Amino acid sequence: MISTRQNGNAAHTEMLEAVRAAVKRHGASREELIPILTDVNRTVGYLPSEALEEISRLMHVPKSQLFSVATFYRMLSTKKLGRHVIQFCESAPCHVVGGREVWQALQDALDLEPGETTPDGKWSLVTVSCLGVCAVGPVVVVDEDIYGNVTPDQIPGILAAYE
Amino acid sequence: MAFFRSHVLVSVDPECLKRGAHAVIDALHDELVAQGLIDEVQVLETSRIGDPVLHGPDMMVYPEGVHYANLSEDDIPFLVSEHFLKGRVVEKFRAEIRPFADEELGAPKAKEVRVVLRNCGKIDPLNIEDYIAEDGYMALARVLTELTPEDTIDIVKRSGLRGRGGAGFLVGKKWELARMNQGSPKYLTCNADEGDPGAFMNRRVLEGDPHSVLEGMIIAAYAIGAERGYIYCRAEYPVAVKNLNIAIQQARDFGFLGENILGTGFSFDLEVRQGAGAFVCGEETALIASVEGQRGEPRPRPPFPAQKGLWGKPTNNNNVESYANIPQIVLKGPEWFASMGTEKSKGTKTFALAGDVKNTGLIEVPLGITLREIVYDVGGGIKGNKGFKAIQTGGPMGGCLPAEYLDTPVDFESLSAAGSMMGSGGLVVMDDETCMVDIARFFMDFIQDESCGKCNPCRIGTKRMLEILNRICEGKGEPADLQRLEELCPQISSTALCGLGQGAPNPVVSTLRYFRHEYEAHIYEKRCPAKVCRALIKYEIKQDVCTGCTVCARNCPVGAITGERRKPHSIDPDVCVRCGICMQVCNFNAIEIN
Numbered sequence: 179m180i181s182t183r184q185n186g187n188a189a190h191t192e193m194l195e196a197v198r199a200a201v202k203r204h205g206a207s208r209e210e211l212i213p214i215l216t217d218v219n220r221t222v223g224y225l226p227s228e229a230l231e232e233i234s235r236l237m238h239v240p241k242s243q244l245f246s247v248a249t250f251y252r253m254l255s256t257k258k259l260g261r262h263v264i265q266f267c268e269s270a271p272c273h274v275v276g277g278r279e280v281w282q283a284l285q286d287a288l289d290l291e292p293g294e295t296t297p298d299g300k301w302s303l304v305t306v307s308c309l310g311v312c313a314v315g316p317v318v319v320v321d322e323d324i325y326g327n328v329t330p331d332q333i334p335g336i337l338a339a340y341e
Numbered sequence: 342m343a344f345f346r347s348h349v350l351v352s353v354d355p356e357c358l359k360r361g362a363h364a365v366i367d368a369l370h371d372e373l374v375a376q377g378l379i380d381e382v383q384v385l386e387t388s389r390i391g392d393p394v395l396h397g398p399d400m401m402v403y404p405e406g407v408h409y410a411n412l413s414e415d416d417i418p419f420l421v422s423e424h425f426l427k428g429r430v431v432e433k434f435r436a437e438i439r440p441f442a443d444e445e446l447g448a449p450k451a452k453e454v455r456v457v458l459r460n461c462g463k464i465d466p467l468n469i470e471d472y473i474a475e476d477g478y479m480a481l482a483r484v485l486t487e488l489t490p491e492d493t494i495d496i497v498k499r500s501g502l503r504g505r506g507g508a509g510f511l512v513g514k515k516w517e518l519a520r521m522n523q524g525s526p527k528y529l530t531c532n533a534d535e536g537d538p539g540a541f542m543n544r545r546v547l548e549g550d551p552h553s554v555l556e557g558m559i560i561a562a563y564a565i566g567a568e569r570g571y572i573y574c575r576a577e578y579p580v581a582v583k584n585l586n587i588a589i590q591q592a593r594d595f596g597f598l599g600e601n602i603l604g605t606g607f608s609f610d611l612e613v614r615q616g617a618g619a620f621v622c623g624e625e626t627a628l629i630a631s632v633e634g635q636r637g638e639p640r641p642r643p644p645f646p647a648q649k650g651l652w653g654k655p656t657n658n659n660n661v662e663s664y665a666n667i668p669q670i671v672l673k674g675p676e677w678f679a680s681m682g683t684e685k686s687k688g689t690k691t692f693a694l695a696g697d698v699k700n701t702g703l704i705e706v707p708l709g710i711t712l713r714e715i716v717y718d719v720g721g722g723i724k725g726n727k728g729f730k731a732i733q734t735g736g737p738m739g740g741c742l743p744a745e746y747l748d749t750p751v752d753f754e755s756l757s758a759a760g761s762m763m764g765s766g767g768l769v770v771m772d773d774e775t776c777m778v779d780i781a782r783f784f785m786d787f788i789q790d791e792s793c794g795k796c797n798p799c800r801i802g803t804k805r806m807l808e809i810l811n812r813i814c815e816g817k818g819e820p821a822d823l824q825r826l827e828e829l830c831p832q833i834s835s836t837a838l839c840g841l842g843q844g845a846p847n848p849v850v851s852t853l854r855y856f857r858h859e860y861e862a863h864i865y866e867k868r869c870p871a872k873v874c875r876a877l878i879k880y881e882i883k884q885d886v887c888t889g890c891t892v893c894a895r896n897c898p899v900g901a902i903t904g905e906r907r908k909p910h911s912i913d914p915d916v917c918v919r920c921g922i923c924m925q926v927c928n929f930n931a932i933e934i935n
Contacts, residue, residue, distance in 0.1 A: 208633065208634045209632065209633055209634045210634065211634035212614075212615070212616075212617055212631065212634055213614075213615065215617070216576065216615065216617055246636055247634070247635065247636055250619060250636040250637060250638075250793070251616070251617030251618050251619050251637070252617070252618030252619060253576055253617045253618035254617050254618075268786075268787075269538030269539060269787065270538045270539055270695075270696075270733070270737075270769050270780070270783055270784065270787075271538060271539035271695035271696060271767075271769055273783055274695075274696050274697060274769065274771060274775060274780075275696070275697070279921070282920060286898070306577075306618070307536065307538060307620060307787060307790075307791065308536065308537065308538035308539060308540070308541075308577075309577050310535065310540070310541035310544045310577060310578060311541065312538075312539050312540075312541055312693060312695045312701070313445045313541075313693075313695070313701050313702045313703075315695070
């Protein structure tokens with residue numbers, strides 16, 4: 179138990195460090211809020227309530243306003259996500275070239291609805307709007323790897339490449 | 342001036358220098374002197390030609406345009422006597438030509454005219470000198486040294502350039518409004534929040550030719566008197582953001598940006614702002630809110646950004662493509678630009694051609710070209726020799742036009758009159774196996790998802806429309822649903838706060854107008870004519886074709902297929918989930934959709 183708590187404290191300190199570094203990098207002015215939130219979201223993986231509290235303290239912006247901005251943008255998450263985030267492009271150009279079947283294959287393989295995370299914390303499945311790589315649709319993005327011209331039978335192979 | 346019959350450009354890229362480019366140049370010079378050719382052949386140093394890691398040291402010989410690669414000083418005597426004395430190309434030194442695979446932007450196709458995309462894929466976007474070699478920043482120099490801001494605005498007005506973000510407002514007029522406003526300071530924004538599904542023209546320009554956008558913005562800043570600018574780029578475009586930041590730094594280093602630009606006393610600087618994933622931020626007032634660090638929600642206009650924009654100050658906002666056109670208009674003249682296009686829609690327009698067309702990817706065509714020319718001449722026709730059903734123009738708030746409208750000229754007025762719109766440039770072609778109700782449902786799903794929720798007509802209206810469309814696709818549509826849709830569409834269009842909400846019903850309006858029979862088939866006959874909507878189709882096995890090989894039964898994920906080996910199988914429609922796997926695995930085409 180002690181070791182778990184220590185790990186928890188370490189993670190907490192690390193998160194606060196990430197927040198402070200981001201605020202320092204961009205400067206504590208309101209117009210820098212979205213770059214700061216984006217940075218923290220990238221380093222920590224999401225925006226925990228404690229992170230918003232710390233940003234609120236450093237920037238003198240009410241937490242309600244931070245929460246309002248953080249929940250508005252799709253790339254910012256106030257919920258903890260899986261170790262790997264799968265983004266599926268659900269826009270029309272991918273849809274008409276076979277995206278629907280790929281989406282079905284993804285849902286079947288992971289047993290997830292959009293926005294959900296697997297119980298083991300490995301995968302999160304989210305839908306995104308156009309990523310602008312329509313020439314190679316259907317498109318699936320795992321973390322930062324982009325897969326184009328995806329067919330349903332490629333899904334198991336793509337997923338197997340991630341630990 | 343000396344006249345040379347041949348020019349040799351040797352790359353002195355750092356990588357080529359490391360590999361001995363200077364020794365090659367010295368050897369070349371010595372050998373040309375030795376063979377008495379030094380007055381006929383000019384040797385010049387240039388930046389990279391090919392890939393320096395693959396090719397260096399390398400050189401380009403003009404007028405032949407021969408690329409010699411992997412040279413050493415020992416190769417030079419033979420090369421000089423063969424090429425320059427005997428006039429024979431030395432094949433063994435030639436750079437290996439690898440087919441250039443660019444799935445987005447190939448060589449210009451029939452009927453294309455490249456103005457905005459002229460440098461994309463041709464120059465190194467990370468090297469400002471490449472851009473300068475293509476007359477880059479010449480327009481800026483001309484504007485700053487020869488023209489007043491009023492002259493500059495006049496040139497842009499005379500060119501007839503209209504906003505490429507979709508609304509089509511005259512760019513010169515917009516600049517004039519911002520110029521005339523007395524507020525200070527003034528700001529400039531560039532809308533690079535290209536969110537329309539299927540549209541990626543701006544991404545390619547930002548990635549492949551970022552300086553053309555910067556140059557256009559600096560000229561605009563001079564014209565309206567802005568001192569600071571922001572490029573609002575969507576976070577989904579990491580490469581574009583990276584290339585822009587490099588380009589901005591290089592422009593500063595060269596004195597095109599920052600204090601006292603080109604020594605003229607004019608100062609302007611700009612930075613990239615990244616979005617965080619919100620489609621509505623492409624609306625200019627929402628974009629401004631997002632740059633300020635707020636929720637990206639639109640606000641009513643007027644006041645327009647030219648009056649009250651960023652931090653309440655006068656702000657001029659244009660799209661990436663609008664800015665990228667400016668340097669060419671200044672250099673080649675407004676008359677040149679106005680000679681392309683139609684009476685009211687001048688110049689060229691980039692489009693992203695997607696969907697069921699043979700050549701997908703980016704194109705740039707003169708305005709006034711017909712949809713038919715785009716689909717069949719530029720796009721190469723429909724994939725798999727299927728029939729054309731519809732073309733969706735104008736992005737999610739645009740409309741779907743049927744085959745009868747293929748001869749519509751692509752200009753702002755004609756597309757609007759046909760019930761669609763120009764939009765930012767997404768073109769999605771659909772073949773005859775596409776269900777138009779499903780497509781309308783699809784776009785409504787997108788808009789409903791992206792609605793920011795600030796105004797009721799858009800937040801609630803799009804949700805209601807989506808529910809109705811879902812019902813129709815699931816075979817639960819009621820006759821009154823069509824009437825409900827027809828009431829909701831004009832109500833939302835006339836009462837929503839911003840362009841997103843006002844345009845939201847367009848996909849439904851246009852499909853109801855041109856494909857009403859498909860809606861009726863779904864509602865009255867519980868039938869999907871294109872065989873797409875799952876609830877309305879049934880997979881069946883043709884008893885006379887099935888060989889009883891059992892492949893389908895083994896692959897069915899829900900065990901809906903039964904039958905004895907070597908005897909025709911059958912599908913239980915109550916168990917079947919219509920996944921279509923049986924159809925994909927059947928080797929005898931024995932499975933059909935009814």
